[in-house]
Amino acid sequence: MKCLLLVRSLVMPSIKIYRGPIARIPPVFAYFGDDGNIDVGCRILTRLSSSSSFQAPEPPQSHGQPVFPDVVVQNNAGLNDSNAFIRNNDADAVFVVNGASRGIGLQFVKSLLQRAKGKIVACCRSPSTAHDLQIIVSGHPERVRILPLDLEQQSTIDDLGNTITKEYQRVDALFNVAGILGDGITTPGPERTLASIERDWLEKSLAVNAIGPVMLTKALSPLMRTTGRRTITVEGQDGDQIKIDLPQGRPQTIVANLSARVGSISDNRLGGWYSYRLSKSALNQATKTLGLELKRQGTWILALHPGTTDTDLSKPFQKNVQKERLFPVDFTVNSLLDVTESMGDEHSGGYFDWAGKAIPF
Numbered sequence: 001m002k003c004l005l006l007v008r009s010l011v012m013p014s015i016k017i018y019r020g021p022i023a024r025i026p027p028v029f030a031y032f033g034d035d036g037n038i039d040v041g042c043r044i045l046t047r048l049s050s051s052s053s054f055q056a057p058e059p060p061q062s063h064g065q066p067v068f069p070d071v072v073v074q075n076n077a078g079l080n081d082s083n084a085f086i087r088n089n090d091a092d093a094v095f096v097v098n099g100a101s102r103g104i105g106l107q108f109v110k111s112l113l114q115r116a117k118g119k120i121v122a123c124c125r126s127p128s129t130a131h132d133l134q135i136i137v138s139g140h141p142e143r144v145r146i147l148p149l150d151l152e153q154q155s156t157i158d159d160l161g162n163t164i165t166k167e168y169q170r171v172d173a174l175f176n177v178a179g180i181l182g183d184g185i186t187t188p189g190p191e192r193t194l195a196s197i198e199r200d201w202l203e204k205s206l207a208v209n210a211i212g213p214v215m216l217t218k219a220l221s222p223l224m225r226t227t228g229r230r231t232i233t234v235e236g237q238d239g240d241q242i243k244i245d246l247p248q249g250r251p252q253t254i255v256a257n258l259s260a261r262v263g264s265i266s267d268n269r270l271g272g273w274y275s276y277r278l279s280k281s282a283l284n285q286a287t288k289t290l291g292l293e294l295k296r297q298g299t300w301i302l303a304l305h306p307g308t309t310d311t312d313l314s315k316p317f318q319k320n321v322q323k324e325r326l327f328p329v330d331f332t333v334n335s336l337l338d339v340t341e342s343m344g345d346e347h348s349g350g351y352f353d354w355a356g357k358a359i360p361f
């Protein structure tokens with residue numbers, strides 16, 4: 001087997017892609033570890049700013065045609081005129097993370113604390129039981145605040161929008177991370193067959209994975225405007241009108257939606273996982289559509305595939321995932337932040353993996 005070692009360095013972040021033969025692997029493995037359904041030899045990548053020593057294999061070649069250019073990951077946060085540098089060095093910037101109680105969302109809070117100087121609103125369903133998040137807040141009470149959010153409950157999305165509007169008056173980056181897959185034992189999903197689909201689970205998956213992120217983006221997008229009008233009036237909880245002077249001269253704001261490769265329609269060669277696939281495809285369509293609209297207000301958006309990451313969500317499926325394809329959560333999040341910090345106007349609305357490679361819709 002060809003064995004190429006590629007360590008991506010700060011100096012030379014370019015990638016040579018090895019296109020290996022498609023491996024024959026059992027569906028249960030391929031379903032989850034769909035970064036693993038192509039033999040990519042042992043080419044290895046490390047991320048620019050990962051604190052982890054983990055080295056990931058090259059992402060697979062997708063089936064279908066991507067409609068966006070790849071994001072060339074570079075150390076933009078180090079370029080002092082870059083969007084990311086300005087946002088990360090602004091102590092008044094506000095980062096909102098949903099799904100912050102555990103897994104990838106919790107790591108976003110940790111990584112943003114290291115990379116950025118601004119405030120972090122960490123949203124979760126049950127702040128009183130989010131112990132890992134509480135520990136972070138106790139170490140950084142001036143920077144991190146926990147607010148309740150259940151993506152299935154529109155009233156909590158409205159309440160969160162109102163609180164952020166009144167108390168922060170701006171949002172610079174929104175990370176829509178929360179998502180559900182199910183374990184196939186205690187939940188109907190992920191389903192292997194049409195016969196196993198249950199309406200309630202399908203509706204719940206759509207509510208958490210697609211509808212919730214769209215409604216939260218709607219609630220916060222007025223606070224993300226960076227072009228045009230600088231003063232906006234928004235309606236408060238009690239019908240009161242709140243006048244807000246948005247910050248001057250800040251760079252484009254960012255919405256990052258946590259998607260999954262299985263949301264790709266053209267890359268779907270295995271079937272199954274109906275509720276999850278449907279909901280992530282819907283999120284991808286929302287991302288593409290919002291990309292066209294939000295560009296006009298100076299907000300960029302992208303859908304991201306994190307790669308198979310060692311969290312509660314992937315636990316039930318990990319036994320068939322090769323060790324080098326199971327990403328530590330800090331590696332994943334730093335990779336995703338590298339991609340968001342390296343994106344440009346031409347990427348807004350697109351769908352990318354953790355290495356910045358465009359995935360076909």
Ligand SMILES: NC(=O)c1ccc[n+]([C@@H]2O[C@H](COP(=O)([O-])OP(=O)(O)OC[C@H]3O[C@@H](n4cnc5c(N)ncnc54)[C@H](OP(=O)(O)O)[C@@H]3O)[C@@H](O)[C@H]2O)c1
Nearest residue numbers: 099101103104125150151178179260308309311312313314
């Ligand atoms: N891990 C992977 O390998 C992988 C692969 C591809 C894509 N992804 C995507 O990455 C994202 C994060 O996944 P993860 O691995 O970090 O999952 P995870 O460890 O299972 O965490 C899921 C998070 O979503 C929250 N959540 C669930 N239902 C919610 C609701 N109704 N309202 C608000 N929050 C809710 C959970 O909160 P509670 O603590 O309250 O339950 C938790 O914070 C998901 O969108 C997932 O689809 C993950």
